[in-house]
Amino acid sequence: MNNEILLMNGYGIYVWSAFIFTFISFTFLYVVIKTQYLKERRKFIAKFGTLNAKRAAFAKSNSINKEILSNTSII
Amino acid sequence: MFKYFEPNKIFSVTSKAPKYVLLLFIITLSIGLTEALIISPEDYKQSHSVRIMYVHVPAAWISLSIFSSLTFLSIIGFILKNRNLFLIAKSLAPSGFVFNIIALVTGAIWGKPTWGTWWAWDARITSMLILALFYAMYLLAWRIYENKQSIFKITLIIVILGIVNVPIVKYSVDWWNTLHQPASINILSKSSIHSSMLFPLMIMTAAFALFSLLIFLMKYNTELIKIKNKGLDRL
Numbered sequence: 001m002n003n004e005i006l007l008m009n010g011y012g013i014y015v016w017s018a019f020i021f022t023f024i025s026f027t028f029l030y031v032v033i034k035t036q037y038l039k040e041r042r043k044f045i046a047k048f049g050t051l052n053a054k055r056a057a058f059a060k061s062n063s064i065n066k067e068i069l070s071n072t073s074i075i
Numbered sequence: 076m077f078k079y080f081e082p083n084k085i086f087s088v089t090s091k092a093p094k095y096v097l098l099l100f101i102i103t104l105s106i107g108l109t110e111a112l113i114i115s116p117e118d119y120k121q122s123h124s125v126r127i128m129y130v131h132v133p134a135a136w137i138s139l140s141i142f143s144s145l146t147f148l149s150i151i152g153f154i155l156k157n158r159n160l161f162l163i164a165k166s167l168a169p170s171g172f173v174f175n176i177i178a179l180v181t182g183a184i185w186g187k188p189t190w191g192t193w194w195a196w197d198a199r200i201t202s203m204l205i206l207a208l209f210y211a212m213y214l215l216a217w218r219i220y221e222n223k224q225s226i227f228k229i230t231l232i233i234v235i236l237g238i239v240n241v242p243i244v245k246y247s248v249d250w251w252n253t254l255h256q257p258a259s260i261n262i263l264s265k266s267s268i269h270s271s272m273l274f275p276l277m278i279m280t281a282a283f284a285l286f287s288l289l290i291f292l293m294k295y296n297t298e299l300i301k302i303k304n305k306g307l308d309r310l
Contacts, residue, residue, distance in 0.1 A: 005113065008123035014188050018127040018181040019112070022134070026286060029173045033293045040300040047307045 085159075086299050093292045100285040107282045110275035118272075125272070127185040133280040135178035135203065137287055139241055141171030142206060145213065146234040153231050161227055164234075165217055166294035170287035172210035179203055190254055198247035199255035202240055209237030 006012050111129035118125035145164045152160030182200060183193045194200070213233045220226040248257045268276070 008126070009117070011123040011126075011188055014124055014184050015112075015126045018130055018184045019108075021180055021184070022130045022177050025173050025177050029169060029290060033169065033290055033297070037293050037297040037300070040297050040304060044300050044304050044307070047304060 086296065089292045089296050089299075093289055093296075096285055096289045096292060100282060100289055103278060103285055104282040107275060107278040110278055115275045116269075116271055121189060124185060124188045127181055128272075129275055129279045131178055131181040131185055132276060133283040134174045134181065136280060137283050138171050138174035138178055138206065138210075139244060141167050141174065141287065142210065142234070142237060143241060145171065146238040149227075149231045149234045153227060158227075161230065162298050163291075163295065164230070166291050166298055167287075168210060168214055168217075169294060170290040172207065172214060174283065174287065175203065175207045175210055179207060186254075195254050197254040198251045199244065199253050202244040202247050205240050206237065206244060209233060209240065213237070 006016075008015055107129070111126055115126070115129075117123045144167055148160045148164040148167075152158070152164065179200070182203070186195070187193050213230055216229045216233060217226065220229055247253060248255050
């Protein structure tokens with residue numbers, strides 16, 4: 001039974017390599033995107049931590065929505 | 076209507092959603108893999124090599140759907156002058172590109188036992204390769220021109236040129252005599268695939284769609300944090 005799943009009448013090498021390639025690609029993409037996310041998050045925490053109380057309060061009131069909308073004219 | 080699509084509101088959802096999507100993806104993928112590798116029958120002609128279909132076909136479907144979505148979002152974003160739609164498109168592109176590569180590589184692996192060759196300059200395969208080049212150009216454009224004002228126009232031109240290729244990919248097997256087999260699944264007419272193979276195919280498609288949703292959410296969150304960081308730089 002186990003051998004049949006592995007060998008698949010001689011097609012096992014093709015079937016398993018296709019599935020393994022797919023899941024290596026998934027893992028690679030997940031790791032790359034997660035690393036980018038953590039890097040930006042760390043940057044944000046570091047930048048926010050260096051702000052004084054007045055600037056931090058201003059930053060909090062300044063929504064990301066405004067940030068995005070303020071740039072719409074550049075399209 | 077757009078107040079519901081404000082990034083702040085979206086961020087409150089997208090920052091929490093990935094863990095649930097990841098869990099759902101793992102469950103769906105486990106069912107899909109069991110069905111695809113163990114339960115589903117072998118094909119009377121292709122034997123066990125038909126199992127490659129369970130990764131090849133969903134990857135091709137999703138990469139085509141994502142490219143169509145990129146085009147739609149970029150055009151609407153340009154018309155409505157909404158930068159957020161471009162950000163959504165940008166966040167969708169990495170998973171679309173990876174699915175395109177998976178479709179090409181698994182197709183080549185499937186081609187060897189079926190056609191006796193890894194690669195043929197056949198209409199379907201070549202048009203999929205062209206689609207991968209458009210994805211690569213789109214991603215490179217964001218990387219090179221991200222901070223330039225022209226980025227929206229450049230990416231819009233790339234997707235408009237690329238979308239011309241999407242119907243060619245879809246109908247190439249009907250328009251030309253190709254090595255690639257015609258579509259076995261048809262929404263409008265009866266599919267030529269048996270339900271014992273259709274079910275695992277649908278489960279694997281759902282799993283792949285959940286994975287692209289997961290990657291999209293993580294990438295979109297990254298983009299929103301990048302904007303926050305730029306905002307903090309200006310303080």
